[in-house]
Amino acid sequence: MEIEPEPTPPGGDRRFRVLLVDDNIELLEAVRFALLDDYFIETATSAEDALERIEQLAQGELPDCMVVDVKMPGLNGVQLVRILRGDPTTAQIPLIILSAYVQGEDILRGQLAGVDRYLAKPFDLEVLIDAIQQATRMTPEQRLVRLRSFLDDP
Amino acid sequence: MQVAAPLEQPETSVTGTSITERKFVENYDRQRRLEMLRLLTPAFIGITVIVIAAIAAYLIVLAPGQESLLVVDIPLVVVLGVQGVSWILVGQERVVAPTVLVLTGNALVIIAIEVIWIKVNGLDLFAIAGLITLCSIIVEAGALGGGWVILPVTLAINVATIVILVVSPRPPQLATAIDTQLALFAPVIIMTQWALGATMFALWRNVRTMLHTVGIAYERAQRLDDLKNQFISSVNHELRTPLTTLQTYIQACLIRFDRLSRQDLRTALQSADRVSRALAELVKEILSTRRIEQDAIGFTPAAVPVRQSVEAAITLLDLRATAAPMRDLHLSVPDDLVVWGDSALLKQILSNLLTNALKYSPDGSPIEVSAALARGAAPNASGDGLPGKSKRRRRRSDEQSTSTAVELIVRDHGLGIPADEAPLLFNRFVRLPRDLASSIVGTGLGLFTCKVYAEAMGGAIWVESEGEGEGSAFHVRLPIAPVDAQPPTTTDAPPVASAGALQRA
Numbered sequence: 197m198e199i200e201p202e203p204t205p206p207g208g209d210r211r212f213r214v215l216l217v218d219d220n221i222e223l224l225e226a227v228r229f230a231l232l233d234d235y236f237i238e239t240a241t242s243a244e245d246a247l248e249r250i251e252q253l254a255q256g257e258l259p260d261c262m263v264v265d266v267k268m269p270g271l272n273g274v275q276l277v278r279i280l281r282g283d284p285t286t287a288q289i290p291l292i293i294l295s296a297y298v299q300g301e302d303i304l305r306g307q308l309a310g311v312d313r314y315l316a317k318p319f320d321l322e323v324l325i326d327a328i329q330q331a332t333r334m335t336p337e338q339r340l341v342r343l344r345s346f347l348d349d350p
Numbered sequence: 351m352q353v354a355a356p357l358e359q360p361e362t363s364v365t366g367t368s369i370t371e372r373k374f375v376e377n378y379d380r381q382r383r384l385e386m387l388r389l390l391t392p393a394f395i396g397i398t399v400i401v402i403a404a405i406a407a408y409l410i411v412l413a414p415g416q417e418s419l420l421v422v423d424i425p426l427v428v429v430l431g432v433q434g435v436s437w438i439l440v441g442q443e444r445v446v447a448p449t450v451l452v453l454t455g456n457a458l459v460i461i462a463i464e465v466i467w468i469k470v471n472g473l474d475l476f477a478i479a480g481l482i483t484l485c486s487i488i489v490e491a492g493a494l495g496g497g498w499v500i501l502p503v504t505l506a507i508n509v510a511t512i513v514i515l516v517v518s519p520r521p522p523q524l525a526t527a528i529d530t531q532l533a534l535f536a537p538v539i540i541m542t543q544w545a546l547g548a549t550m551f552a553l554w555r556n557v558r559t560m561l562h563t564v565g566i567a568y569e570r571a572q573r574l575d576d577l578k579n580q581f582i583s584s585v586n587h588e589l590r591t592p593l594t595t596l597q598t599y600i601q602a603c604l605i606r607f608d609r610l611s612r613q614d615l616r617t618a619l620q621s622a623d624r625v626s627r628a629l630a631e632l633v634k635e636i637l638s639t640r641r642i643e644q645d646a647i648g649f650t651p652a653a654v655p656v657r658q659s660v661e662a663a664i665t666l667l668d669l670r671a672t673a674a675p676m677r678d679l680h681l682s683v684p685d686d687l688v689v690w691g692d693s694a695l696l697k698q699i700l701s702n703l704l705t706n707a708l709k710y711s712p713d714g715s716p717i718e719v720s721a722a723l724a725r726g727a728a729p730n731a732s733g734d735g736l737p738g739k740s741k742r743r744r745r746r747s748d749e750q751s752t753s754t755a756v757e758l759i760v761r762d763h764g765l766g767i768p769a770d771e772a773p774l775l776f777n778r779f780v781r782l783p784r785d786l787a788s789s790i791v792g793t794g795l796g797l798f799t800c801k802v803y804a805e806a807m808g809g810a811i812w813v814e815s816e817g818e819g820e821g822s823a824f825h826v827r828l829p830i831a832p833v834d835a836q837p838p839t840t841t842d843a844p845p846v847a848s849a850g851a852l853q854r855a
Contacts, residue, residue, distance in 0.1 A: 220591050220595070222592070222595045222621070222625055223591060223594055223595045223598070225621065226594075226595045226598040226599045226602065226621065226622075226625075227598055229598075229599065229602050229614075229618055229621075230598055230599075230601070230602030230605070230606070233606060233609060267587065294594075296586065296587050296590040296591060296594075297586075297587075317590045317591065317593075317594040318590060318593045318594040318597045318598075319594065319597075320601070321597070321598055321601035321602060321605065322601070322605070325605070
C-alpha cells in the first residue's frame with residue numbers, strides 16, 4: 197500500500213509538521229488519518245528513510261515533532277533517537293516514542309530517557325494527540341531548558 | 351525404613367518427559383542408594399562397639415596395670431569412636447559432616463600420637479608408620495574428588511603401615527602390648543578405614559551424578575522457559591501492532607466525527623475492517639495448535655500423487671496472494687511419485703513451506719520445488735533442540751531407510767538459517783530473532799504444523815542451510831505408497847493457472 201505524500205503547501209501552512217516513523221504502513225495510515233485535520237503529516241517507513249528526508253529539508257522545514265516506533269528493521273527507534281539528539285540541528289525536535297515491547301520495557305525506558313514522551317502500544321489516541329500538542333506548543337524558553345537537560349545528561 | 355515405590359510413568363506430553371517426572375526418578379535412585387548405606391551403618395557401628403569393648407576388656411581384665419598401653423589404646427578408641435559417630439551421620443544422609451569428622455578426627459589423633467612418640471622415642475620406624483597413616487588420611491580426602499584409584503592406594507598405604515608396625519623394633523615395655531593388639535586390631539582398622547573411604551567415595555559420586563542430572567533438568571527447564579518467552583515476544587508484537595491500528599482508526603473516527611465526510615468515514619471503516627479481520631485470523635491461528643494435532647491423527651492413509659499436491663498448494667497460494675509481486679517458481683517434480691499419507695495434510699505442508707519461502711526471501715529471488723526418491727538416511731535434525739532428546743511415544747520412528755521414501759525439497763534464496771537455531775524452528779511459536787525484529791508477520795506455527803503432519807504420516811522434515819545469506823532448503827521425507835495402491839482418479843485441484851503471485855519458470 198503506497199501512501200501518497202502530501203505536497204508541501206505553498207505560501208506556508210500554519211499547521212505544525214509532524215513526521216511519523218514506523219515500519220508498519222497500516223499504522224502510519226491510521227495515525228495520519230487521525231491527525232491530518234490539525235497537523236501537516238509526513239511519514240517514513242524506516243529510520244534511514246526518516247534521516248534522509250530530514251537531511252534534505254531546509255532549516256525552516258524541519259518537523260516540529262516526530263513520532264517514532266521503537267521496533268524497526270535496520271536502525272531501530274533507540275538508535276534513531278541517539279542520532280537525532282547527537283546532531284545540533286535536530287537535537288531540539290520533540291520526540292514521542294511508541295513501543296510494542298512488554299519484556300525489557302524498563303531497560304528501554306532507561307535508554308530512552310531523553311525523549312519527550314514514551315507511549316506503549318496500543319496507545320490512547322487522545323494521549324498521543326495531547327503529547328503532540330504539548331510538544332509543538334512549547335515556548336522558545338521551554339525548548340532551551342529542554343535542550344540544556346539533554347546536554348547535561350549524556 | 352520404607353522404600354518409595356516408583357510411580358507408573360504418566361502420559362508424556364508432546365514436548366517429552368516432564369521435568370517433575372525426571373526429578374522423581376532421580377530422587378528415587380538416590381533414595382535406593384542411601385538405603386544401602388543405611389543398612390551398612392549398623393554393621394559398622396557394631397564393629398566399632400565390639401572393638402572398643404574388646405579393648406576395654408583387655409585393659410581391665412586381661413592386662414591390669416599396663417598403663418603404658420594407654421599410649422596406643424586411647425587414641426585407637428578415639429579414632430574408632432569418631433568413625434562410629436560418622437557412620438551415624440552417614441545414615442542420616444549427610445555427606446560433608448561425617449567426612450570432615452573422620453578425616454579431621456583421625457588426623458588429629460595420629461598427629462597427637464606422633465608428637466608424643468617422637469618426643470619419647472625419637473623418629474623411629476614406628477613414628478614413620480604413623481606418618482604414613484597420616485598420609486593415607488590425606489589421600490582419602492582425595493577420594494572425595496571421585497577418582498576410584500584412590501581406594502587401592504589407600505589400602506596399600508594402610509597395609510604398608512601395618513607391615514612397618516610389625517617389623518619395627520619397639521620399646522621393650524610396649525612390645526607385648528603392641529604385638530597383641532596389632533594382631534587383633536590392625537585388620538579391623540584397615541577394614542573400617544577402607545570401607546569408610548569407599549563409602550564416602552560412593553556417596554560423593556552419587557551426589558555428583560545427582561547434581562549432574564539435576565543440572566540437565568535445570569538446563570531443560572531453562573530452554574523451555576526461553577521458548578515460552580520467545581513465544582510471548584513473538585505473539586506480543588504480532589498482536590499489538592494490528593490492535594493499535596484498529597484502535598487508532600476507531601478513536602480517530604470518534605474524535606473527528608463531526609468533521610468527517612461520509613466518504614472519509616467509509617474509507618476509515620474499511621481499513622479498520624481489513625485490519626480487524628487479519629487480527630482475527632492471527633488470533634485463531636495462534637490458539638489453534640490443538641486443532642493441528644487433532645487433524646494430524648484423524649486421517650485415513652491413501653496413495654497421494656506428489657505432483658498433484660504440489661500444484662494444489664501453488665493454487666492455494668495464488669488465491670491468497672493479492673498484491674504480491676511476481677516470483678519465479680521452478681518445479682522439478684516427476685509425475686510418477688506417489689506417497690502414502692493424506693492429500694490435505696501434504697497440501698498444507700507444501701503450502702506452509704512455500705508461504706515461508708515467499709515471505710522470507712527477497713523479491714526477485716527464485717524458489718525451487720523438487721521431488722525424488724530418497725537417498726541415504728534422514729538426519730534427525732527436526733528434533734526439539736532440547737538437551738536429552740525424548741522419544742515421542744505416539745509417533746512411529748521418523749527415520750526412514752533408503753529408497754522406500756520420497757524426498758521433497760523446497761529451496762529459497764533468502765537469508766538462510768543459523769545452524770544452531772534450525773532445530774528450534776519446528777517448535778511451536780518459535781521464530782528466528784532476526785525475523786521477530788523484522789516487519790514480516792508470522793506466528794511461528796507454520797513449521798510446527800509441517801512437522802506434526804509429516805511425522806503423523808510416518809515421515810520427517812528438516813532444514814539444511816549453508817548459513818546466513820545462503821538460503822534454506824526444507825526437506826520433507828514421506829513413505830512411498832505401496833506398489834499395488836492406486837492413486838485416486840479424481841484430482842483435487844484444477845490445473846494451475848499461471849496468473850497470480852507465482853509464475854512458472
